[in-house]
Amino acid sequence: MRYLRLLVPMLVWVIMASSCEKDPELIIEPDPSSITFNIYPKVGNQPMVLNQEYLDEDSYRIMPTLFRFYVSHLTLLTDSGELEIKDVALLSLEGLASGEPLTIEAAIPAGNYTGVRFWIGLDSAQNASDPATYAQDHPLSAFQGTFWTWNSGYRFVMLEGYYDTLANTPGPVATTSFFNYHTGLNTLYREAVLGAASVPFSVGEGDSYTYNLDLDLNRALYGSRDISRNMGAITHSTSNYQLAEDFTENFIRAFSLSNP
Amino acid sequence: MGKTKVFIGICLITALLATGCGKDELEPLDAPYELNLPVGFPPMPVPVGNELTVKRVELGKMLFFDKGMSRDSTVSCGSCHLQTNAFSDVIAISSGIEGRKGMRNSPPLFNLGYHPYYFFDGGVPTLELQVLAPVQDVNEMDHDFPLAVERLAQNPRYQEMARIAYNREFDAFVLTRALGAFERTLVSGNSAYDQYNNGQSSALNESAKRGLALFQSERLSCSGCHGGFNFTDYSFKNNGLAEVYADSGRIRVTAVEADRDKFKVPSLRNVALTAPYMHDGSIASLAQVVEHYNSGGANNPQKDERIKPLNLTAQEKSDLLEFLNALSDYEFTTNAAFAE
Numbered sequence: 001m002r003y004l005r006l007l008v009p010m011l012v013w014v015i016m017a018s019s020c021e022k023d024p025e026l027i028i029e030p031d032p033s034s035i036t037f038n039i040y041p042k043v044g045n046q047p048m049v050l051n052q053e054y055l056d057e058d059s060y061r062i063m064p065t066l067f068r069f070y071v072s073h074l075t076l077l078t079d080s081g082e083l084e085i086k087d088v089a090l091l092s093l094e095g096l097a098s099g100e101p102l103t104i105e106a107a108i109p110a111g112n113y114t115g116v117r118f119w120i121g122l123d124s125a126q127n128a129s130d131p132a133t134y135a136q137d138h139p140l141s142a143f144q145g146t147f148w149t150w151n152s153g154y155r156f157v158m159l160e161g162y163y164d165t166l167a168n169t170p171g172p173v174a175t176t177s178f179f180n181y182h183t184g185l186n187t188l189y190r191e192a193v194l195g196a197a198s199v200p201f202s203v204g205e206g207d208s209y210t211y212n213l214d215l216d217l218n219r220a221l222y223g224s225r226d227i228s229r230n231m232g233a234i235t236h237s238t239s240n241y242q243l244a245e246d247f248t249e250n251f252i253r254a255f256s257l258s259n260p
Numbered sequence: 261m262g263k264t265k266v267f268i269g270i271c272l273i274t275a276l277l278a279t280g281c282g283k284d285e286l287e288p289l290d291a292p293y294e295l296n297l298p299v300g301f302p303p304m305p306v307p308v309g310n311e312l313t314v315k316r317v318e319l320g321k322m323l324f325f326d327k328g329m330s331r332d333s334t335v336s337c338g339s340c341h342l343q344t345n346a347f348s349d350v351i352a353i354s355s356g357i358e359g360r361k362g363m364r365n366s367p368p369l370f371n372l373g374y375h376p377y378y379f380f381d382g383g384v385p386t387l388e389l390q391v392l393a394p395v396q397d398v399n400e401m402d403h404d405f406p407l408a409v410e411r412l413a414q415n416p417r418y419q420e421m422a423r424i425a426y427n428r429e430f431d432a433f434v435l436t437r438a439l440g441a442f443e444r445t446l447v448s449g450n451s452a453y454d455q456y457n458n459g460q461s462s463a464l465n466e467s468a469k470r471g472l473a474l475f476q477s478e479r480l481s482c483s484g485c486h487g488g489f490n491f492t493d494y495s496f497k498n499n500g501l502a503e504v505y506a507d508s509g510r511i512r513v514t515a516v517e518a519d520r521d522k523f524k525v526p527s528l529r530n531v532a533l534t535a536p537y538m539h540d541g542s543i544a545s546l547a548q549v550v551e552h553y554n555s556g557g558a559n560n561p562q563k564d565e566r567i568k569p570l571n572l573t574a575q576e577k578s579d580l581l582e583f584l585n586a587l588s589d590y591e592f593t594t595n596a597a598f599a600e
Contacts, residue, residue, distance in 0.1 A: 130389060132432040136406070142392060142432050143406045149393035151383035151513040185515070241515045 033110045034208045037074070038101035039091065040258055041067070043217045047099045053173050057218040061173040064161040064217070067093040068146065069251075070122050070139065070154065074104060077115040077198075083108070088126060090139035090146065101212070110205045115198035120252050121156030121189040128153070148184060148236075155182045156189065157251055159220070180234040183244045183251075188237060190252045197257045212258035223250030289424045290315045293441075298449030299458050300489055304373040307386065310437045312444060315425035319418065320442025323435065325600040328415075329395060329408055337394065337439070338600060340366040344593055346530035347446065352541025363507055365541035367526060368534045370448035370592060371490050380523045380539045382496060383513035387440035409435055448529055448592035449489075453583070464586055471583025474576055480553075481566045485525045491587070496522035500557020500567045501538055509539070521562045532585045533593065546584055550577050 040047065043054040043062075053063045074086040085106035096102065121127075122140075131142035131154075146155045159181045162173045203209040221227060225246040237244040293312035295304060306312060323329065327336045340354035341347040347369035354366045364380060378384040384393065395408050412418055413430040422430040426437060453472070455463035464472065475482045487493055496510045498521050510519035523539045537543040543552060554577065556569035572580070592598075 130386070130436075132388065132392070132436040136432075145405075147392060149384075149389075149396055150379065151381075152385055152389045237515070239512065239515075 032107065032206055033203050034105060034107050035085070035203065036208060036210045037104040038210060038212045039103070039255070040101045040212065040214050041093055041096070041217070042214050048093070048217055049096055049098050050093050057222045059167045061164040061169060062161060063173045064093070064159060066158055066160040069120060069157040071104065072119045072122055072126060074106070074118040075116065076108060076113045077117065078111065078113055088122065088139050090144055108203060110203050110207065112200070112202045114200045116211065117191060117194065117198065119189060119191045120248070121183070122154055123189060124186045127186055127189070153184055155184045157181065157183045157248070181244065181247050182236045183248050184237045188244060188248045190248055192255055193253045194255055197255050199257060213255050214258050216254050216256065219254035220247065220251045223253050225249055293317050293445065295445060295447065297447060298454060301449055302489070304444060306373065306444065307388070310388065310441055312441055313425060315421055316438050316441040317445050319421040319425050320438035320440070323412070323439050324442055326412070328412060341369050343598055344533070346370055346448065346533045346593055348534040350535070352536045364539050365536065368530055369443060370446045370529065371527065372446060373444040374490055376494050381510045381513045382524050387443050388436040391436045391439045405432070446598060448589045450591045451529065451589040452586040465582065467579045467582040468586045471579035471581070474580050475583055480570060484566055486528045491528040492525045495525055497525055497564050498522050498560055498562035500560050500563040501542065503558045503560055505560070507540060521560060528584065529587050530589055530592070532588050546581055550580055
């Protein structure tokens, strides 16, 4: 009967060891501090929404109709190292009201942080995912409309809309000139260049900290590489790769600290 | 004492079973699907989590022929991939919904589990991922993927089968896995050539035997690209169809200049049943394909060096044709297991 005394703990152990649930991530208790990243899409100083016309930096009319992008490996920097707080988020301007930000929220431990870093797009492992294996609302699911079906992989940044090919034209934007930038491919995976937008901050026990960034379309078009003149081009990255790369190089530099 | 040990044993086994995830285990209602591979075929790789089972394959077949997969419920996978033609189409460019035209010829579907990648430009690495393409292609089924899945999920039969086959509700995962499972069962390897190859020397006539020798000869080097048990090495090549290609082929997915105008070497099994030929369906008959190779093809800078004038005699051409005709597997094209 000695065996019976062993039996109960053994059963408990077996049940625990064979449980399906993945071990929950280490939760730092008791610490409900959090951070919200607000990213305000703009054209220059104006808030940007979809399906509205803007005059860009060089006085060309432009109307974005779709704007989505992946932010991955959002990481906080500390004196002692780095803390990743979000592996992947998909941000979309769809349904966003004027002046509203795109947001990423995460729970973080209270403490002092020296800055942030994140990447635009997906790392090669994320980019090789099968979208049908994710729940519908996951950023990598087939339901997000970001997957390239003829060339398996994800679109990192999708920006589509209409533009005028001549500056200072009167009247509404010509809806005959469509532009369509889809960047993707592992070679276009880049860390955002934040510079002065990556500032130190501290978060107290139980506090929620807000980190405000602007994302300026002008900088994505007229950044270090001026792509506005050939905006008529369409790029799906493998077609017109140079345009996709130029746009990517600008886009990763289009973030700045919000001036409230 | 002995009894106690047995009791403990039973308890442990019960506990293990009761707490198993059930994910990879087959429900009692489902059973492994026996893939009968032809003699000489290597084992077919099957992805973990989508092992072949009777219900998975059955569900995949129902989906393959379900027009509900397209936006206006007029087109199924089977509309462009016809069994009588080894699951290819008889016209150069198949029509999707509303008669829309894409840009490529529907390739035949067989021995797909062996392909290292799919499509003429090789941009899709698995059969499961391939499913996402036609459903959403504006020239094929033009369906919003979420809507397609939602509508198919209304079908109680699909729900029931999804639970048995994959132990979950019908969703994108089930849709893509089940179609992949069915497609892996489309195995073809019982042509006259195969029977000859397996020792039945009367299966090929003398002309076809001479054609086989030509096909494998260094002079023609057909088997240099169309080699192996599936008559393809799956490499990307240019066989000189035209000086200028409208479709730039593999470069579309790699952006590497060396891949311009190159297309995946197709299998030649069942080739007599899959006219018209080439990625754009631009060659109408096998006899014209033979003429194409005999001429050495057009002067494209990407053309493979083995595509050069062959100076075939009339007899050699007809022998080569006779051999290509002997690659048809009618057991495959009439197999009720694959029929709608």
